[in-house]
Amino acid sequence: MVQQRLIEQFNLRARLRFNIDRGEIWLDENRMLLLHARAMGALRRELFDSLGVERARGLLIRMGFASGQQDAELAKKLYGAGEPYDVFRIGPELHAFEGLVKATITQAELDWERGSFIGEVDWENAWEADSHLQQFGIGDDPACWSLVGYASGYVTQFFNRFIVFRETTCIAKGDHQCHIVGKPAEAWGDDAYLDYFKPDNLQGQLDEMREELSRLRQCAVEPAGNLIGASCGFRAAFDLVSKAASSPITVLLLGETGVGKEMFARWIHEHGSRSAQPFVAVNCAAIPHDLIESELFGVQKGAYTGAQSSRPGRFERAHGGTLFLDEVGDLSPAAQVKLLRVLQTGEVERLGDEQTRKIDVRLVAATNVDLQQAIADGRFRADLYYRLATYPVVIPPLRERRSDISLLAASLLEKYQASYHKKLQGISDGAMQALMAYQWPGNVRELENLIERGVLLAPNGGLIEIDHLFAGGAPVIAGGAGVDHAGVVGNEDEASRSRLCEAILHDGFQLQQHEAQLLELAVRRANGNLTHAARLLGITRRQLAYRLRQSAIPSA
Template identity: 65%
Template structure:
């Protein structure tokens, strides 16, 4: 099947999108770059001059290998839409689509079940051969290293088996075209160029990396467990939190729903001198108002009907440790009074009891309610607020800490992939960009739910795509302008678009243009209205009606 037919068969052009407003080009799930070949060639020359030809060759081969694997992911999505060999040929078409080379498969011996492969590819207009010849002249050996890397990576990604291509002829050597031969690594034996696949060891860089890790290790406190982040907004909050870890000061965590207030409270407890004591979390909004006091402060036997035995409340259970009160703004007025007394005296009184009990509890409170507004509305006690707000910590929403999203995603994938027995390489580039563009009203909790769902839907061994994260296209942030999709259609679409653009100039007259179009169709159909209507995509009756209208129009003669 010719390359053009392959492109039309699998509608490859529709998968390429330009978005000038955001400065992005997408080929399906992968972000692309449109670069000057001359500039890229200059960088290739500098690599050879700086690193030497062998190391540059290995680096360019690996770069091409990675690009080939990316395109193989797109091709594998098309399996089932046509013959396997036609789907495999999408790779050469994509390579041409990206402006790198025109490749034609001249021989292919493929056993799809066994995974064996032997292939020969004829390559024309290799940008790499052209660039090398411009900078270094005729070469004594093949120079299309990124090209052979791409072919190797694409075929390896498609067959899920290591297949290596070598260049047997090269235009830079004076040959008429480049020629590649590919077969499995075992078939090549010791001559498979496997030394180009592992990254080269860079001892100075490795030493610097180890030194940096040692310096980081000397820091007294670092985010651990579910507390993950590296953004400036997160680090500012973490620094404030870590300063309170070694004290008994009451901490008030504030932030939107889903920002992870309990995770911050848990970290505070685990990094205090109370870490070996209980950490008790209470969601005040989840407990009915008539039960909140008994849950917090306990119940004495006989205090009310049904109180058949005495039981301690959350304060007593947290004695010596930390009590985390989430959704504090939902506390009833009577519970607020008792909580204030506990903070003042360090004593609690069970419901129905006549004596107090001493407790040693570090209190961490959290709310997504504006407590100062609640005070103004009479819904929260001012004296309790000032007791709780000794050390307020504002946790930023996820949309203000976007650099943390990839780190959080990695942690969530590590958490959920084993649960669903999946092996996942991560997210596609477009999926990563979609997460960065999303406005996250549900914050970290929403991210966790989305990633768990994506892990469940994704195919093991394949990257997570946008379709696994969201239902259809990712939601647009509130207030964000809706942009055209930038899809690259076929040449006919482009011509139609240009024609419409040319028509919509000054003095455009829709009626006049429609009349001319109707008359042209009738002339081309030699007066046969049925054929003319078919040309216009309307019925014969509609055409006759419109022609009659123009004939009766007083302006008809001027058209």
């Protein structure tokens, strides 16, 4: 893993020091602060409320810019301890090291001689985007202003040339992930965006600030009835169903189990001209094949042993309203034939009856089956598929609409607090990060189950923690919350080092002799390569060469 290699190569963990007795945290020579992300989010919100959108953005960018410059100075100290590109990549690793974001350089055009940089970076787990979603919801603009400032400040300081990054996609505006593009400031042209990097007079006109704040608040997403989401995938699906709701067209909802197909079907019914009439739902996969025909089309008295009375099927019960056929891909071949006939004629014939009955039903079907593959396999009729697929709508899985997770979680939290008569502070940062990183095989239905479990287990007035959500603790997710505790004060690695130091401090210990032996061992392991030996020891090549001269150890 590149990140782990760089951390070990430049011994970054050793540069992070906690002095609890003095109340200090240091990264190399820079004093650091360990703050609650929730508190920083509250401060960030207050900046927007008090300063207005534009001035708050500029302040956050300039704050991040200064932080990036400091880390660049740390990285530049390590010149000579590795390849220039590896040294440059310390910046993204420090960003992750400081708990701000996981940055992956996807493209970089570097000219070390001319000090030129053009690059692109993917971001994961950006704290600022997560905070913005919790405070404001989905908006129209990117939100990672301080992180963009950091990237700009780091590269600017590293190359001694004004480099500006801009966020092109952001989960805070419904995109799948955060992504930034950086290039020299002059390459952006006469762009007003560059003004954010210039010091600003904060005494703006009050009317302008109020107008900007009002626009920001309007960015908050309102749920569409019981349908909640603002991601691009959700918006695309919702746009299609909203256009179809008022028409009689047959809608086919496609998507994995648990994505909310029935919720979409109910929304179509409730916002159409038949909303005052019945909505009848049937799960075709939950009814045995030998009963599905009588359930859908009804049964006449005496049609079979035990049929002691006539009863209407789901089609007749939905007359004038909407019939929702869930998991229609699991219908038996015989039921498919009868369903096709009903759709073609608008008439239903009960089992054991010769009389036909006219029906007026708006049909919405749904399936998680690949119907075209089922047709190729001979499991589904092509003519029925073309009847049902007049207006297909694909509902994306939850793992492809991660920006909806916090919105859904907030709504479900409110729902189950009322059900369990509890009042909670919300979901902890670690738990929310775990929810965002989880792959969601059960989609929205699984999220609903986890939130209900969390509300039940969390103490009244407290936060929902990871252990409240996931039985047995957080799922194993690379880079996820609660998974990698390397570098934390008091971890097992540090305890092992402490025990080793205690073991060698016995009578007769000589520091100079042991240091010489350690230096010689590192050089032998590195086959005489001083750069590699220095990496093993966590020092620079120049420091190693000096110590070898002092100890009179051959350097090659």
